[in-house]
Amino acid sequence: MALRKVKNLNEADHKLVSEAVGKAEETTDGEIVTIAATQSDNYSDIALIWATIAAFIAMSFTAFFPSLYLDLLIYLFGNWDNIVGYGEFAWLITTIGALKFLGVWFLLKYRPLLMLLTPSWIKSERVRERAVDLFRVGTQSKTVGQTGVLIYLSMEEHRAEIVADEAIASKVGAEKWGDAMAALITQIKQGEAGKGMAEAVAQIGIILTEFFPKSEANPNELPDKLIEL
Numbered sequence: 001m002a003l004r005k006v007k008n009l010n011e012a013d014h015k016l017v018s019e020a021v022g023k024a025e026e027t028t029d030g031e032i033v034t035i036a037a038t039q040s041d042n043y044s045d046i047a048l049i050w051a052t053i054a055a056f057i058a059m060s061f062t063a064f065f066p067s068l069y070l071d072l073l074i075y076l077f078g079n080w081d082n083i084v085g086y087g088e089f090a091w092l093i094t095t096i097g098a099l100k101f102l103g104v105w106f107l108l109k110y111r112p113l114l115m116l117l118t119p120s121w122i123k124s125e126r127v128r129e130r131a132v133d134l135f136r137v138g139t140q141s142k143t144v145g146q147t148g149v150l151i152y153l154s155m156e157e158h159r160a161e162i163v164a165d166e167a168i169a170s171k172v173g174a175e176k177w178g179d180a181m182a183a184l185i186t187q188i189k190q191g192e193a194g195k196g197m198a199e200a201v202a203q204i205g206i207i208l209t210e211f212f213p214k215s216e217a218n219p220n221e222l223p224d225k226l227i228e229l
Contacts, residue, residue: 007130009228013194017226020198024205029212030147030168031222032201033138036193037229039156041132046118047108107203113136115156123157130154130194131161138222148210148222151184151200153193160184171211179203197226 021032079203108114115123131152138150146167153160180203187196 009194009226012228013197014228016194017197017201018224020201020205021224021226022200024208025224027214028147028205028208029215030149032208032224033135033148033150033222033227034153034197034201035138035227035229036153036155036197037130037149038154038180040123041160043114043118043122043126043127046122047105049106049110050108050117051101054104055097058100059093059097062096105109111156124159127152127154127157127159127200128142128161131163132136135163147208149204151180151197151204151207153184153188153197155193158188160188160200162200168208168211172207176207177204180207194226 017034021034024032108117131150131154134152135148135150146165148165149168150163151160154161160181162171162180180200183199183203184196187193187199
């Protein structure tokens with residue numbers, strides 16, 4: 001789900017979220033994990049695609065409108081009648097393509113521009129993939145009852161995901177997390193990432209309490225603290 005730009009999390013945000021997790025878990029066997037990452041991917045493949053497209057367009061333009069570049073070629077090689085041949089012109093096209101590729105590649109080292117040129121669906125897909133990967137490593141099947149939930153926030157892409165363990169997913173439909181995501185989005189739009197995460201945790205706690213109420217013997221199996229990557 002797309003979000004607006006958020007500020008960096010500070011110490012107060014970490015404390016707020018950690019306390020929210022502890023409080024939410026007081027009434028449920030569910031375990032909530034919160035992770036905030038600067039970015040979910042480096043998108044180097046997207047930069048490569050744009051650089052390749054730019055090079056192809058430049059080379060095609062040169063090939064279709066050769067007269068625009070002949071003066072440049074003659075300037076480089078000298079004004080001889082027989083010097084402008086297929087070999088020289090092929091060299092010119094290749095050089096222009098290479099320069100255009102390198103220029104766009106280095107230009108896209110500027111992250112805001114790269115993120116602007118990255119399609120929204122790709123960012124959403126990468127954030128989701130990263131959330132699932134982190135869930136599998138740190139949350140999935142790490143509790144006795146398989147009742148772990150991950151709230152993942154990716155700052156650079158301005159997106160968030162909620163991923164639930166098998167026992168929860170089998171009982172709680174994806175639409176059930178709507179209030180949690182709404183709470184998160186509302187605060188993030190105001191630049192309050194920590195508060196948004198805390199409110200999302202509270203909403204998830206309510207859902208988990210309904211389906212997985214606190215039992216007598218249920219240890220705290222996952223960390224309550226906000227993890228920032």
